[in-house]
Structure formats: structure tokens, C-alpha cells
Amino acid sequence: MTNCVLHPADHTVIADWPRQLREGAVVGWPQVAPAGFPWLTAALARACPERVILVVVDGLKTQDLFYQDVCSWLTVAAGIGGDHVPPADGQPVWPRPVLFYPEWEVLPHEARLPHADVISERLTALVELSQPGGPPSRGAPLLVASVAALMQKTLAPARLKSGLRRLEKGEALDPLDLVEWLESQGYEPEAKVTQKGELALRGGILDVFPLTSPWPVRLEFFGNELESLRYFDPATQISREPVERVTLGPAGELGLLKQALLRGGEAPPGTLLDYLPSDAILIACEPARLRQQAGDYGRQIPSGDPFFAGWEEFLAGGQQRGMARLELAEESLPVAGGDHSQNDLGPVVQSLEAFCALDTPAPAAVVAERRQEELFNQIHRWLRQGQAVMVFFNSEGERQRFDEIWRELGLAAPEGAREGLTVCLSPLSRGFSCEAARLVVVTDAEIFGRYKIQRPRRLKSPHAQAVRSVLDLDFAELEPGDFVVHLQYGIGRYAGLQCPAGGDGRECLVIEYAPAREGETAPRLHVPLSEAHLVSKYIGAGRAxxxxxxxxxxxxxxxxxxxxxxxxxxxxxxxxxxxxxxSQPGHACGLDTPWQREFESAFIYEETPDQQRAIEAAKRDMEQPKPMDRLVCGDVGFGKTEVAIRAAFKAVMDGRQVAVLAPTTVLAQQHYNTFRERMADYPVKVEVLSRFRSPRQQGQVLRLLAAGGVDIVVGTHRLLQKDVAFKELGLVIVDEEQRFGVRHKERLKQLRHLVDVLTLTATPIPRTLHLALMGVRDLSTIETPPQDRLPVETIVAPFDERLIRDAIQRELNRQGQVYYLHNRIQDLDAVAARLKTLVPSARIVVGHGRMKGDRLEKVMTRFVNGEADVLVSTSIIENGLDIPNANTIIINHAHRFGLSDLYQLRGRVGRYKNQAYAWLLIPRHAALLADARKRISAIRQYSTLGSGFKIALRDLEIRGAGNLLGTEQSGHINAVGFDLYCQLLKQSVARLKGEPVKPRVETQVHLDFILLNAALAPQAPAAKPARQRAPQEPDIQVPREVAVYAEAGGAGPAEAAALDAPPVTPAAAHLPVHYIGEPALRVEAYRKLAQATMAEELEKLQNEWRDRFGPLPEAAELLLLLQEIKILADRRQVTWVETKGDRLMLKRQGDYLLVDGRFPRLEKRTARARLKEIKRFLTAL
Known part of the structure; x- marks a missing residue:
């Protein structure tokens, strides 16, 4: 057993490989099932640790699976026997580096450039290959590439070397020279670094995100000395760990090659071959398929393209260099002459499909159970025959379930029956058997009879997401002419950003208001950026x-x-x-069972923090003795379904039935497949009730439901009809409730009083959004995208058949699938025929809502199973379809769709780690209505991950907030705007609930020694000088001991000291432009400052500014001190802080605070010292 797995080179056939794969040899190995390719590759890697190995497969999908599988085999080898848990990042512990070399997702001659993550992985591989002879403990690299990736030229080794720059702490370096060099290497200057290939210079701090680094790096200079280097988190912009040195590489590949071609006189581009040593081994998987794929790709490239190399040319170049080649194929290989040998040992590696046909789902639960039982008996027979059996699981939960089934089938006895069985916790795509090695490999896919879910290959960088409050004004989104609401002055019209003449030179938002009298010039309010948090965008109840x-x-x-x-x-x-x-009595579920914990641990992806919180909140609600009514709002593809699945499993474990409602038949079928696959390991009966089922089948499901024979039923509004009866309904899950009609919503409203209800939505409708923001409904938001999810690239273009052809062909090149959406049923067949003419190799199917149920089901099943490349359909695909391999959507006549519709449609792609594309096609010469233009603009603008809430608000803005809570409220919404209305309602709800409303620092601070733009400051109430009257009862007398804090350090009475003291020089308190240059970043900094309500938050903010922008200037430090005084005053119920000369005038409950009948006196003569003096006085109150 150990030899089979850990030292496969000991096997007689494999042991001879190093000799057979001598210089220039071509060895063929036919009749090997593809499932065994990664195992044999890992075996060769063990046999030849010092030789570079290049594995070539036919496309990106196969490449992903191969990379995952070979990493698993090397990881298991590193475990040295026994059970092994792989590391979190998926890289093998075994020292040999495994590299992924992907193809560009664009064609070389296109104007667009490949995605930064694709270039990152290519350059990482090239840098690794260009540095031979690393540490002795590391083996030579193993590289997995697609055939198209090898046909795309790259930077020549000399050009790559010149683009690598190593920086060390303490070296002398001009930051401006470094920026110039970085720009020449393809880095893009930005205000804030969030993605690979970006740089940002702020004073003495330079942020760079190298393509070959897992994190961006922050370089801090003191003059021309590189004082410190540290990685930082692109999401929070906060520094992580310091480093001593960093290597910066090129930030591009194809773009740099094109620039070099235009300049001329530079070295020609190279190929991957230039980086491979002469003793490298090339493993060609399915050579016939590689030739076919290479031919298909080559036909799309214009002849003479300088960035293209042919496959045969690559093979010939490799053989000329003396590289050996191993060809693996499932069928027999053609025998070539010359130095070409072929292994003739017969079927060396067989697939396990003979034991359980897994390509099609089991027709019924009983059949699936019998299939599973037969496989377990077969495993038992293999063990008795002395074969080594390895079983691969994704998680501990699956492994525990395997043990349970083994015991249930009575296979645990006699003692030692499982000797020879090894369990591995590592993902593997398919099982196989190798008779010669006496080895059988079984995966969770065969055991549980489910479709294999591919574990995402981790990219090298976390993608930054700016998730912030919905009601915050995004400075970049304001355009002159937009209506805005100022908290103190009301509705005005935004007029742009200006520096008012005669002011202190700081930028202000300019808002125009109505003139006092007709015919007068409209007055303008200048709102400094420090007060930008008081301004929000206006959204009314209608369009007026x-x-x-x-x-x-x-x-x-x-x-x-x-x-x-x-x-x-x-x-x-x-x-x-x-x-x-x-107050309604409800069913309280019990605490989590062992099966629940097992089931949850079997989830192969890593839950995001938001997702975990939503899951815990839903389960907590279910354990309460009142009906749950929770709304889970998460962007498309952010993992809402998993929240529902776990809630459903919990209900079933508690003996309750679950109904899952979906708005469309197609989505209901999708949910049925998902729920059934996730619960395949457990005795949970899942059924579907939709028009995909015949009346006879529906009748059978209804009878089982009423008798309690079905645990979970998925369906459309058919589930709400009167003939549907449950034995013990406990949970209703509603997906996209806004898609249901009024009658169905009323029925759901009745259910809410009786059972637990969990509602899932991606784009909240106005009412749902409104209630959610108010806290009247229990709400969970999932704002964090899954690991490696990329934003969908959204392109708006006039209708063009060449563009459509290229978009489809580009997706087919990477073994992907395409949605083509055309929302007129009568034209669909003609559209499909035209697409077939444009892309003859594409397998095209047509689907729409008026098809018969069984026919539509067949179409969708073919597409889901990858048997069709292009689905031409109407908007039936809009909700919830989750096909990770479909990563291009083309929407014809996009201007006819609503904003949330476009958003949902775009969400059908980009559900995996590959870059996805949404093409919004509009008629070439059509004049779009204003609303249509706004919708198209918004969907392109909100292309970042997690834009669902923004989209809903923009939709409100375009259509108006409408009848949110009855027509009587529309007038109030129009009067103050939707945002302010929401805030007021939220506060009212909190007050009526007796909950504390989060304090907002409302203290007015007016200090004559601090320069602030006073355009916003309300007129100060007329101070009554203390010397002109005796103190009266309403004024509050402060104890003398408090006043000591204000007067400490003076040589004598405060008045006497003030007579001879020099005047205090006023100081500015703001964020200077030279410190934070980008207006949007300054607004963000001011907003955070205004929202701080505790001293700890200010300290955190100060550290953040210091980290991101460098040492704080005096003005920024004074600004933080000023905010600290506001917070302190608010804590002491002081509503007014003012200085006039040396007098400190404080108001509490409308009355001045006096010491011995007089205002306290300030003694310090600098602005900073005075602020600290006021702070001490407030602290002592």
C-alpha cells in the first residue's frame, strides 16, 4: 500500500520511466483512464525529482481539475501514510512547486487585455522557471498548462529579467524614479490600491500590488531612504506584517509585448519553451484532443500574428532541444517511427464508471441507495482480495458519514476487514483502479452518487471589496444637477466641487438652494468635505x-x-x-444534532464571515418558540442557498417538513438538484413539484407529502395551491419573493404567522429594502464575496455579429458555456440558426417558458451537464441558475430590461473564479429613453461584487420609491427624500422598542483659535458676558476643583496672566490636500471621523491614517483632537463649546457652566495646548 501511493516509482513499470524518457524520447502509454493521469504524473514527479515536468491538457476546465488532483496526490505523498488533511491554501506540503500556467481569455489581436489574475499566474510560473537551482530541499517545478497557453507567446527571458527589481529596507532610492520605472512595467496609478498591477503614491508612501505577490506592499520613504516595507490588506487598507525585502515584477504581459512591437528595435517575444531546460519532460494528455484543440484555436488567429506560436512548432522545438515526451491516452495511440516507444501492458488504469454510472443522476432515491450499497460491497470485496483501497473525501463530515454507512451495512466485522483501506482528506475529481499496482482509488463522487463539485483553485490575491453603509453618499457618484438633501438645510441641487474665494483654500461641495424671492440669484451653500456626511442623495416617491x-x-x-x-x-x-x-406560538427546534455538525462540516467551500453569521442567526431564530421571519439579502452567487440548505436540514432533523418556493420552474429544478446533492449522504427525501413533473408524478409527491414521506419539497407557486397538504410543515424558504404575485404573497403572509419563514433575495424590492433597513424584519446581509470571485466585466456595445461571434468563440476556447438572451419567443429559433452560422462548432440549444415541461427540462439538463455550449433563451434564466462553467452572457436589446432584471441576468455568470463577461447589446442607431440610458449606465457603473444594495437604491432613484407603506407616506418621502425618511423611521422604531439610538455627536464646537470653514456653522447664540450681571439661578456652578484643571500651570490668577500674554495664533484643523490628495479618499476619511463616537475609534483612525498616508500633519492631529472634544462633550451632556479670547463657554441643558460665577479661563498660548486644556476640563466635569 505504502509503495503504491508514496513511492509509485518502486513499481516495475514506472521505475523504468527515467531510462525510457531519455533525451528526445517519445513514449506513448495508451489505455489509461483520464482519472489516472494526475496519479501517474505524481508518480513520475517522485521518480524524477530533479527534472522539470510540463503537463499539457486540452483546456482551462481540464487544467483546473488536473491541477487540483495532482496537488492532492503530492499532498497525500507528503503525509507519509495514514489520514492526511491538506493545508488551507491547497498547495502541497511536498517541496516540489506545482505551477498553473493559464491561457489568456482574450485573443492576441483583440484590443482588450487579459485579466490581471491570469497574467499573475503566468508570470509567477515564468519567474519560478527562470530561477533554477533554488533551495536543495525544493524539487524542480511541475507545470500544468493548456495547449492554447503554450501557443501564446510571452516575455523573453531577458525581458522578464530586466523587469524584476528587488527592494530592500534601508536602500537609497528616489520614490519618483521608482514610480516612473513601475509605470514603464505596466503598473497603473490609482487613488487607492485594491487590485493587482496598481500603484498609489501619497507623499512619502508608495503602495504597489505586484502581480507575483499574494498581498500588496506599502513602501515608506524618509527622503530617498526606503525606511520600511510592509504588506497590507487591500480591503481595509491596513498594514499586515513588515518584510525586509520584496521583488517587484512586470505588471503586464500582452500589453508590454504590444508596446514593444510599436516601439520596434526590441527583442522578439519568447515562448514557454525558452524557460524549459533540455532535460524537461513534457506529458501530453490525450494527444489527438490536443491537436484538435490547437487547430480550432489556431483558426481564430490571423496569419502572421506576432504573438502566436503553433502547437506542432512547439513540439518540434521541444524535441530539437532534447526534451522527452510522454503521451497518455484513453484509447490506443498511433505508432510513430523513430524514437517512439509504446507501453503495451494492456489497460493499466481503468475508470470506476463500470461500478456506478455517475454521469446521470439516479432516477429515484431507492436506486441511488442500491447503487451506493453495491459500491460498498465492492470495496469490501477489493479489500478481501488484498487490493489497497484509497478513499478521498473533501471534509471530515463526509468521512464520518462514510463510517456510518459502512457500519449500517454491517461491513465493520470481522475485525481487520478494513485493513488496507486508507482515508485521505483531500479533493480528488474521479476514482480509478490500477490492477498492476493492486490499487483502487474511490472518491466522494462515487460513494454518494452526486455530481462532482469542483473545489475552487485559490488565486494568489484576496480581492478587495469596499462594503459600506447603503445610505453613505459616494462622492464619485454625484453629478452636477443631482438633487441632494442636507440634514440642516433641506433639498438642494448639487453644483459641483469648488474652493470658495476668500476661504481657507479647502474644497467644498456646492449646493444651490431656492432664492428667498423670485428673480433673485439662487444662493449657494458651501459644505466643506469635513461635513460631507450631512449630505445624502435625494430619492423621492415618484419621478417628479x-x-x-x-x-x-x-x-x-x-x-x-x-x-x-x-x-x-x-x-x-x-x-x-x-x-x-x-406572540404567536411556534415550534422551537432543538439544538444542533451530531448529524447537523457533520453535514455542515461536509461543505467543501470556506464560509465567508457574513455567511456564517447568517447561518447562525437563522438557526438561532428556529430555536425560539415563535415563528421565524428572516430576510437574507446577499448578492448573486454569494452563498444564500447554503444558508437555506442548513436551515432546511435543521428542520428535517427536528422531524419537520420543508417547502422551498422558487419563482420559476427552471430555478425550482436547480434548487432541487442542489438540495438533493448536498443531502445525498443522508436519508433525507427531497422531491420537486413543478410542471417538469407529469400529473401522475405530482399526485404521487402530494400523497407522500401528506403522509410525511417527503422531507423537503421544492416547487414553484404550485406549492401554494389548496391541494398541497403537509403532515408537519416547519419551514418555508422563499427565493426572490418579489417575483411572486399578490395572491401568492398573501398566502405567504398567512404562513408567516404559523411556521418559520426564510426569505432569500439578491436585489431587495423597495418595500423589502425599506423594512430591512429599518430593523422591523430580522435581516442578514451577506456582503463578502466568496474567495476568488471576480467582478463580472460589463461591456455595453451596439449590436454587431462579429462581436457576438468573437465573444462566443472566446468562451468556447476556455471550455466554457454561453447564455444568449433574446426576449422574443417567436424569434428564438431564427436567432439560434444565425448563431450556428456564426460559430459552426458551437452546440446550441433553445429554451423558453412556453415549452412543454419535459422538453424544457431536457434542454436545461443538457446545458447544465455541459452537453451544449450555447443556451439561447428568454429571461427564464433570470433567477438563481448556478452553472459555474457558463461565464459569458450576451443580452440582446438590453435597454428593454429593468435595472434589477439586468443585475439578476448578469449574476448568472461569474459564479466561479474565472473572469466572466456580460455583453449588453443595444440597437446600433436607436435613441434610448432617458430611463433606459440611466439603467444601462447604472449596471455598467455597479460592476463590483456586492452591488445589490446599490442597484436597489439606484432602481428606486430611477423609478421613484413608490408606495412603500401606503400612499399617505409618499408625500413625506417626497418632502425629505427616501434616505432621510429611512433614517427617521429607523430611529422611531428603535425609540418605541426602548432600544438606545446610537449617539451621533451633535455638540456644536466653535473655537476662535481653530480655523474651520464656517459656512455650515449655525449662528452662535448671543453670549451673556458674565461681568455685566450677577450669575443667575439657571447657570450651572462648576466646583472649584474642576476649574483647577483649566488653570493648572499658570503663575497667578487667570485674568492677570492673560493681560501680558501674547495672542494665540489661530491654527487650521483639517485634512490638507497635500496629505490626502484624492477628494474621494478625503471624503471617506472625514466620514469615518464624523461617525466616530468613542476615543478608541479615533485612536484606530489615527493609526490608519498614519499607516496609509504617512505621519499626520499638524492640521490632521488638531482635527482628531477637535473630534475627541466633541465626543467628550457629548458624554458630559455639553451641547455647546465655544471660546472667545481666553474664555471657555460651555452649555449644558441650555445653561452656561460657570466657575465662581465666571466663565473658565484658558491659559495655554498654542492651539494644540488649548485643545488639550479644554479636553482636561471636560474630563473633570
Whole structure:
């Protein structure tokens, strides 16, 4: 057993490989099942540790699986016997590096460039190959590549070497020279570094994200000395660990090659062959398939393309250099002359498909059970025959379930029956048997009879996501002419960003208001960026433009007060509804069972923090003795379904039935497949009720439901009809509730009082969004994208058949699939025929909602199983379809779709780690309506991951917030805007619930020694000088001992000291432009400062600024001190802080704080010292 796995070179056939694969030899090995290719490759790697191995496969999908499998084999080999758990990053512990060399997803002659992550993996492989003779403990690299990747030229070794630069702490270096060099290597200057290939210079700090590094690096200079280097997190921008040195490489490949070609006179591009030593071994998997794929790819490239090399040319070049070649094939290989030998040992490696046909799902649970039982008996027979059996699982949960089934089938006895069985916790795509090695390999796919779910290959970099409050104003999204709402002054029109004449030189948002009298010039309010958090974008209840408020007058204050009163009534109504639901008796589920924990640990992906919180919240709700009503809002593909699956499993474990409602038949079928596959290891009966099932089958499901014979039923609105009866319904899961009609929603409303309800949505409808933001419904948001998920690249283009042909062909090149959406049923067949003419090699199917159920099911099943390349359909694909291999969607007449529809459609692609594309085609010469233009613009603008909430708000803006809570509320929404209405309602709900409303620092601070733009400051109330009257009762007397803090350090009485003291020089407190140059970053910094309510938050913010932008200038430090004074004053219920000369004037509950009948006196003569003096005084109160 040990020899078979850990030292396969000991086997007589494999042991001879080093001799057979001598210089220039070509060895063929036919009749090897593809499942065994990675095992044999790992065996060869063990036999020839000092030789570079290049594995060539036919495309990206095969390459992913091969890379995953060969890493698993090398990882198991590193375990040295027994059970082995692979490391989290998927890289083998065994010292030999395994490299992934992908193909560009664009054709060389296209204007677009490949994605940064693709270039990153290619360059990482080239850098590794260009540094031979690493540490002695490391073996030579093993490289997995697709045939197209080898046909794409790359940087010549000399050019790559010149593009590598090693930086060390303490070296002398001009940062501007370094920036110039980085730009010549393809780095793009940005305000903030979040993606590979970007750089940002801020004063003495330079952020760079090298393509060959897992994290971006922050270089801090002191003059021309590189003082420190540290990695930082692109999501938070906060530094991680310091490093002593870093290597920066090129930030491009194809782009740099094209630039060099234009300049001329430079060395020609190279190929991967230039990086391989002469004793390297090339393993060609399925040579006939490689030739066919190479031919298909070559036909798309114009002749004479300088960045293209032929496959045969590559093979000939390798043989000329003396490289050996091993050809592995399932069928027999053609015998070539010359130095070509062929292994004739017969079927060396066989697949396990003979034992269980897994390509098609089992027709019924009983058949699946029999199939599983037969496989377990076969494993038992193999063990008795003395064969070594290795079983691969993705997780500990699957392994535990395997042990349970083994015991259930009575296979544990006699003692020692499982000797020779090795369990490995490592992903493997398929099983196989090798008679010559006396080895059988079984995977979880064969054991549990499920489709194999591919574990994502981890990319090298985490992708940054800026997830922030929905109600925050995004500075970059404001355009002159947009309506905005200022918290103190009301609705105005944004007029741009300006530096007011005669001001302190700081930029301000300029807002135009209505003139006081007709015919006058409209007054303008200059809002400094430090107050930008008081401004939000206006969204009304309809499309009509709102009337502008006047800067003078009390209309805005009156409007706000009226809205607050109305909002309080609405909040009371909502809470009454919630209280009625909470008082309903419900079923409380028990705590998690061992099976629940086992089931959850079998999830092969890593849960995101948001996803984990949503799962825990849903389970916690189910354990309460009242009906759950939770909304899970997450972007498309962010893992909402897994939350539902775990809740459903918990309900079933508690003896309750689950109904899963989907808006379309296609989505219901998708959910049925997903639920059934996830629960394949357990005795959970899952059924589907939709028009894909015949009336007879539906009747059978209904009878089983009523008798309790079905645990989970998935269906469309068919589940809400009166003939559907449950024996013990415990949980209803509703996917995309807004897609259901009014009658169905009423039925769901009734269910909410009786059973647990979990609602999933990607783009909240206005009402759902509104309630969610208010906290009246229990809400879980999943804002973190899964590991390695890339934003979908969205391209808006006029209809062009060449563009369509290239987009489809590009996807087929990487073994992907395409959705082509055309929303007119009568044209679909003609469209499909035209596409067939454009791309003859594509397998095209047509699907739409009016097809008969069985026919549509066949079409969708073919597409899901990868038996068709292009699905031409209507918008039936809009909701929830999850086909990881489909990564291009082409939407014809995109201007006819609503914004949330476009967003949902785009979400059908990009559900895996490959770069996905959404092509929005519009008629070439059509004049689009204003709303259509806005929708197309918004979907292109919001292309980052996690844009669902933004899309919903933009949709509100285009269509109006509508009748959110009845027509009587529309007037109030129009009067103050949707955002402010939401905030007021949220506060009202919290107050009525008796919950503390998060304090917002409202203290007014006016210090005559601090320079701030006073455009926003309300007029200070007229101070009553203490010397002109005796102190009266309402003024608050402060104990003398408190005043000591204010006067400490003075030589005598404060007044006497002030007479001879020099005047205090005013100092500025703001974020200077030279410190944070980008306006959007300054607004973000000011917003964080304004939202801070604790001293700890200020300290954290100070550390962040220091880390990101360098040492804080005096003005920024004073700004933080000023905010600290506001927070302290708020804690002490002080609402007004003002200085006039040396007098400190504080107000609490409308009264001044006096010491011995007088205002406290300040003694310090610098701005910083004075601020600290005020801080000490407030602390002592």
C-alpha cells in the first residue's frame, strides 16, 4: 500500500520511466483512464525529482481539475501514510512547486487585455522557471498548462529579467524614479490600491500590488531612504506584517509585448519553451484532443500574428532541444517511427464508471441507495482480495458519514476487514483502479452518487471589496444637477466641487438652494468635505423633481418635524404587526444534532464571515418558540442557498417538513438538484413539484407529502395551491419573493404567522429594502464575496455579429458555456440558426417558458451537464441558475430590461473564479429613453461584487420609491427624500422598542483659535458676558476643583496672566490636500471621523491614517483632537463649546457652566495646548 501511493516509482513499470524518457524520447502509454493521469504524473514527479515536468491538457476546465488532483496526490505523498488533511491554501506540503500556467481569455489581436489574475499566474510560473537551482530541499517545478497557453507567446527571458527589481529596507532610492520605472512595467496609478498591477503614491508612501505577490506592499520613504516595507490588506487598507525585502515584477504581459512591437528595435517575444531546460519532460494528455484543440484555436488567429506560436512548432522545438515526451491516452495511440516507444501492458488504469454510472443522476432515491450499497460491497470485496483501497473525501463530515454507512451495512466485522483501506482528506475529481499496482482509488463522487463539485483553485490575491453603509453618499457618484438633501438645510441641487474665494483654500461641495424671492440669484451653500456626511442623495416617491428649499426660513425644519410625527405612527403600526407575530406560538427546534455538525462540516467551500453569521442567526431564530421571519439579502452567487440548505436540514432533523418556493420552474429544478446533492449522504427525501413533473408524478409527491414521506419539497407557486397538504410543515424558504404575485404573497403572509419563514433575495424590492433597513424584519446581509470571485466585466456595445461571434468563440476556447438572451419567443429559433452560422462548432440549444415541461427540462439538463455550449433563451434564466462553467452572457436589446432584471441576468455568470463577461447589446442607431440610458449606465457603473444594495437604491432613484407603506407616506418621502425618511423611521422604531439610538455627536464646537470653514456653522447664540450681571439661578456652578484643571500651570490668577500674554495664533484643523490628495479618499476619511463616537475609534483612525498616508500633519492631529472634544462633550451632556479670547463657554441643558460665577479661563498660548486644556476640563466635569 505504502509503495503504491508514496513511492509509485518502486513499481516495475514506472521505475523504468527515467531510462525510457531519455533525451528526445517519445513514449506513448495508451489505455489509461483520464482519472489516472494526475496519479501517474505524481508518480513520475517522485521518480524524477530533479527534472522539470510540463503537463499539457486540452483546456482551462481540464487544467483546473488536473491541477487540483495532482496537488492532492503530492499532498497525500507528503503525509507519509495514514489520514492526511491538506493545508488551507491547497498547495502541497511536498517541496516540489506545482505551477498553473493559464491561457489568456482574450485573443492576441483583440484590443482588450487579459485579466490581471491570469497574467499573475503566468508570470509567477515564468519567474519560478527562470530561477533554477533554488533551495536543495525544493524539487524542480511541475507545470500544468493548456495547449492554447503554450501557443501564446510571452516575455523573453531577458525581458522578464530586466523587469524584476528587488527592494530592500534601508536602500537609497528616489520614490519618483521608482514610480516612473513601475509605470514603464505596466503598473497603473490609482487613488487607492485594491487590485493587482496598481500603484498609489501619497507623499512619502508608495503602495504597489505586484502581480507575483499574494498581498500588496506599502513602501515608506524618509527622503530617498526606503525606511520600511510592509504588506497590507487591500480591503481595509491596513498594514499586515513588515518584510525586509520584496521583488517587484512586470505588471503586464500582452500589453508590454504590444508596446514593444510599436516601439520596434526590441527583442522578439519568447515562448514557454525558452524557460524549459533540455532535460524537461513534457506529458501530453490525450494527444489527438490536443491537436484538435490547437487547430480550432489556431483558426481564430490571423496569419502572421506576432504573438502566436503553433502547437506542432512547439513540439518540434521541444524535441530539437532534447526534451522527452510522454503521451497518455484513453484509447490506443498511433505508432510513430523513430524514437517512439509504446507501453503495451494492456489497460493499466481503468475508470470506476463500470461500478456506478455517475454521469446521470439516479432516477429515484431507492436506486441511488442500491447503487451506493453495491459500491460498498465492492470495496469490501477489493479489500478481501488484498487490493489497497484509497478513499478521498473533501471534509471530515463526509468521512464520518462514510463510517456510518459502512457500519449500517454491517461491513465493520470481522475485525481487520478494513485493513488496507486508507482515508485521505483531500479533493480528488474521479476514482480509478490500477490492477498492476493492486490499487483502487474511490472518491466522494462515487460513494454518494452526486455530481462532482469542483473545489475552487485559490488565486494568489484576496480581492478587495469596499462594503459600506447603503445610505453613505459616494462622492464619485454625484453629478452636477443631482438633487441632494442636507440634514440642516433641506433639498438642494448639487453644483459641483469648488474652493470658495476668500476661504481657507479647502474644497467644498456646492449646493444651490431656492432664492428667498423670485428673480433673485439662487444662493449657494458651501459644505466643506469635513461635513460631507450631512449630505445624502435625494430619492423621492415618484419621478417628479422636488421643489428646492430656501436657505432662510423655517419650512425645512417644519417639514422635518411633520415627517418625524408621521414616521412615529408608521413605526408604531409596524411594531404592532411584529408584536402580533412574536406572540404567536411556534415550534422551537432543538439544538444542533451530531448529524447537523457533520453535514455542515461536509461543505467543501470556506464560509465567508457574513455567511456564517447568517447561518447562525437563522438557526438561532428556529430555536425560539415563535415563528421565524428572516430576510437574507446577499448578492448573486454569494452563498444564500447554503444558508437555506442548513436551515432546511435543521428542520428535517427536528422531524419537520420543508417547502422551498422558487419563482420559476427552471430555478425550482436547480434548487432541487442542489438540495438533493448536498443531502445525498443522508436519508433525507427531497422531491420537486413543478410542471417538469407529469400529473401522475405530482399526485404521487402530494400523497407522500401528506403522509410525511417527503422531507423537503421544492416547487414553484404550485406549492401554494389548496391541494398541497403537509403532515408537519416547519419551514418555508422563499427565493426572490418579489417575483411572486399578490395572491401568492398573501398566502405567504398567512404562513408567516404559523411556521418559520426564510426569505432569500439578491436585489431587495423597495418595500423589502425599506423594512430591512429599518430593523422591523430580522435581516442578514451577506456582503463578502466568496474567495476568488471576480467582478463580472460589463461591456455595453451596439449590436454587431462579429462581436457576438468573437465573444462566443472566446468562451468556447476556455471550455466554457454561453447564455444568449433574446426576449422574443417567436424569434428564438431564427436567432439560434444565425448563431450556428456564426460559430459552426458551437452546440446550441433553445429554451423558453412556453415549452412543454419535459422538453424544457431536457434542454436545461443538457446545458447544465455541459452537453451544449450555447443556451439561447428568454429571461427564464433570470433567477438563481448556478452553472459555474457558463461565464459569458450576451443580452440582446438590453435597454428593454429593468435595472434589477439586468443585475439578476448578469449574476448568472461569474459564479466561479474565472473572469466572466456580460455583453449588453443595444440597437446600433436607436435613441434610448432617458430611463433606459440611466439603467444601462447604472449596471455598467455597479460592476463590483456586492452591488445589490446599490442597484436597489439606484432602481428606486430611477423609478421613484413608490408606495412603500401606503400612499399617505409618499408625500413625506417626497418632502425629505427616501434616505432621510429611512433614517427617521429607523430611529422611531428603535425609540418605541426602548432600544438606545446610537449617539451621533451633535455638540456644536466653535473655537476662535481653530480655523474651520464656517459656512455650515449655525449662528452662535448671543453670549451673556458674565461681568455685566450677577450669575443667575439657571447657570450651572462648576466646583472649584474642576476649574483647577483649566488653570493648572499658570503663575497667578487667570485674568492677570492673560493681560501680558501674547495672542494665540489661530491654527487650521483639517485634512490638507497635500496629505490626502484624492477628494474621494478625503471624503471617506472625514466620514469615518464624523461617525466616530468613542476615543478608541479615533485612536484606530489615527493609526490608519498614519499607516496609509504617512505621519499626520499638524492640521490632521488638531482635527482628531477637535473630534475627541466633541465626543467628550457629548458624554458630559455639553451641547455647546465655544471660546472667545481666553474664555471657555460651555452649555449644558441650555445653561452656561460657570466657575465662581465666571466663565473658565484658558491659559495655554498654542492651539494644540488649548485643545488639550479644554479636553482636561471636560474630563473633570
Amino acid at each position: 423633481a422636488p421643489p428646492l428649499n430656501k436657505l432662510s426660513g423655517a419650512r425645512w425644519a417644519k417639514t422635518k418635524a411633520q415627517t418625524e410625527a408621521a414616521v412615529m405612527d408608521v413605526a408604531a403600526d409596524l411594531l404592532r404587526i411584529q408584536a402580533a407575530r412574536a
